Amino acid sequence: MEPAANYQSDVLVIGSGAAGLTTALQLADHHSVIIVSKGPLTEGSTYYAQGGIAAVFDESDSIESHVEDTLIAGAGLCERETVEFTTRNAREALQWLIDEGVGFDQVESKADSPTYHLNQEGGHSHRRILHAADATGKAVQTTLQSKVLAHPNIKVLERFNAVDLITGRRLQREPGCYGAYLWNRKLERVETAAARFVVLATGGSSKVYQYTSNPDIASGDGIAMAWRAGCSVTNMEFNQFHPTCLYHPNAQSFLLTEALRGEGAVLRRPDGSRFMDSFHEAAELAPRDVVARAIDYEMKRLGADCMYLDISHQTEAFLRHHFPTIFEKCLSLGIDMSKQPIPVVPAAHYTCGGITTNLNAETDLPRLYAVGEVAYTGLHGANRMASNSLLECLVFARAAAQHILEQSHETPVVDHLPAWDDSQVSDSDEEVVIQHNWHELRLFMWDYVGIVRTTKRLERALHRIQLLQQEIHDYYSNFKVSNNLLELRNLVQVAELIVHSALARKESRGLHYTLDYPDLDPNAKPTKLVPQHL
Template identity: 40%
Template sequence: MTGAPGTRQRYAVIVVGSGISGLFVALEARRLGPVLVLTKGSIDDCNTRWAQGGIAAAVGPLDSPEQHLADTIAAGAGLVDEEAARILCFEAPARIRDLVRYGVSFDSLGGEVALGREAAHSRARVLHAGGDQTGAAIETALSAAAMDPAITILDHTLVTRLAVEEGEARGVEAVHLQTGEREWYEGDAIVLGTGGAGQLFSHTTNPEVATGDGVALAFDAGAEIADIEFYQFHPTALRVPGLPTFLISEAVRGEGAVLRNLAGEAFMQRYHPLADLAPRDVVSRAIVREMRREGSDHVFLDCTGLKSVDLAARFPAIFAHCMEAGIDMRVDPIPVAPAAHYLMGGVRTDTWGRTTIPRLYACGECACTGVHGANRLASNSLMETVVFGKRVVEHLAAGGGGAATATPDRIPFPAPSTAAPSHRELQAMMWECAGIERDGPGLERGLQTISGWPARQPGACTRGAFERQQMTTVAALMLTAALRRTESRGGHYRSDYPERDDAHWRRRQVFIRA
């Protein structure tokens, strides 16, 4: 059911966010009692809908959870939490069955599920639906299933504060954006499923809602934030003047497409033995270097050699979007450049989705389970949402209680007292100062820029003003963590410290509000 805020009511579970993590938790939790889903946009306004490539699970006859785990650990650059990653990889096949039960129809070939291969995977293990529309297919199926009397969905409802009383999360404060009405909602458990923070950057594959709200809400409430310096930039986003950024799935390279510079040279073999299927951080930096060398803002993704692949059928959304831009990917190379894509860090949780605040849980991109380490393995993100979303509900069904153990050496950090004057100014600053290649002076300049912005306005209730406050908090955390980490690892690259330093930095940074 859907509606608008009304009489104060208590729920078994309050879910903040309506992407795959939020809806999956809501569907699984409805057996525990009434569930409330709050989302600041419409129900389908989320990162999930834009996920093209697919969802990773070891379901093929030549694959195994052990090999999936090995690939996940290798991609994570020494910082993967192996217990969490083992849970992800071994529980993945069962979660695929759950999605099928909720109405997701994965693509098949010859009567068997079709499996694609993406960067840093040693096997073809990526399931997809509707070709390159996997996220949309999952979101559509879960949205339909969530039209249930046990689930109340309030869209255009912005959560502005987590209520923590006597050390426990007890509810949320929210404002209905269409009426301006404020409301308190009480819950036995609060689950954050708010997605990522791609809107921190001027070039991103993320939708407008991805402003890091869940991370900032949890930080303000006193939860721990971990690995916030690690941001993944997707190597291949459409770069055409005057057109918005559009993701060109890694699955295209998985089918055999080749990156070429303006001279037509296939360059990735110079940077990594896996060439075009190297880890995303390697490919993104290689593209940046080729662009810098040639004085260009793009390279080309060449699909013209894929004669055995029906590109229009395999990648219908990408094919149609490119055609609208005047590019026939069957005969024309696609101009691409990296764009901000995925936040590896976030609200620190344990393997049951518990944060360090009792009764407050998090899952999906806003959470930091540790499975991604410093660099996410392609298509593990959608799987992470359902694996740990399931575990959140399993923990609640068993009685809940407790919290993630506090980190002994967590770093106190004062919330910024300023807020970005505009989204555009914040995005430009973060792209310049905390983008694909970082250095100490640039990171310090970013922090100085934040300190010079106007003072925060208490009680800001418009969506734009609230988002700028949340984005400023996440930006300050990211800049600080990146400045402290004097090495390069995974999605964090420092040109002034270009080497990985396991002796000093094979550890996570965890922040807590001072």
């Protein structure tokens, strides 16, 4: 008989951002929950999200308008049913956050109920972005985190890497997910976690690119694990590059929220001239893919290191009130945004594709759910509209929890799992191999699979990926796991999925722009990849 699992719970949630914490809190009154956090609990993309969360709170706005704006931003590839489901459930999800204690900015009002200050961002036709100054993600993360840590039915495992899912195929049982192998970074050993249900909420994979706005943990772990377990993925070619990251040697990954442009910030060339009105009728409020491509084009055309974002028409008092985090960050680097423009460059920001799910957040594998940026729900299509990301986390976390509660009585627990076998491996004395491969992967993904692509560049990238995969497989087979090795293994897998998806799309649409196929395909569909062993 297999040994008992090191950890056992009704629900194993892998990931500790808005999606994972919301799922856990929705379930914990009825089920035991373990949350696996790769780093400290706060260290995820949610914590760094600045802009806000989109929902219809203004009487002049409508759900129909939110739907249409999302469909337009998604460039014809959104699934309307998903968009309608998400926007219809948006206000209730936001109200739950408010009830949990998230303090969204309000305006003075004589009304009995709170009146929230609503921002407008690119692609939105109305002001519908609830926010907490320019640190909405931090407010959401810290509020939910405090609730999670206080709940008696939730156990948090910090500094644990998920290594692989434990499936029915491995156990010689019926298809399904029965738990996961976890690498305990403190004890440096792989342990087992058994659960009746597993929820992947590991975020995106933008760390596959050299320049990214994401924290270090965004290494595509959930997507790669689900693919290895037999799940399909969809639309992996659509990686969103945020147009405006601060360009400064001491400010890597610092994002400049879209709300700056919503408040009138304009983009300028180094000579001070504007350029966005030459690329789109909405100028600075055009969808992110348009703005990122325009900045990239101007930088390459002029041989410039960056472009400039100028909001100096606003007063210092206004900027300090609405964008305190950004103002202080810029000031610490010698940039007074009330008097001078901010140097900016695009950076990989958001993974629009992911593990294929339905409206219950179910994957292809029974007992396995995927929520948040790790999932493809059909909401974003070929380009995510600003501030729909945290909304998706909330709506689908609640949907997953509801479905799990409904299935609970039918799903037995399997508490005995095969132990991890590391008897044939040794400690590595060649860590430089991982570091070299790590840097090579991120560099050629940026150069060959970035904002502008060609078939030749994609084929070169795929060739390099295949060589790296063999090296990493040999390394993984012979040496003990480490954080860098696990992340590199997953990033190379995700890189392959991105390139295969990009090669399959013979058109330019949304975030996928290729010089070889510049036109739209009128019959375009989502790009779905299915593992061969299914």
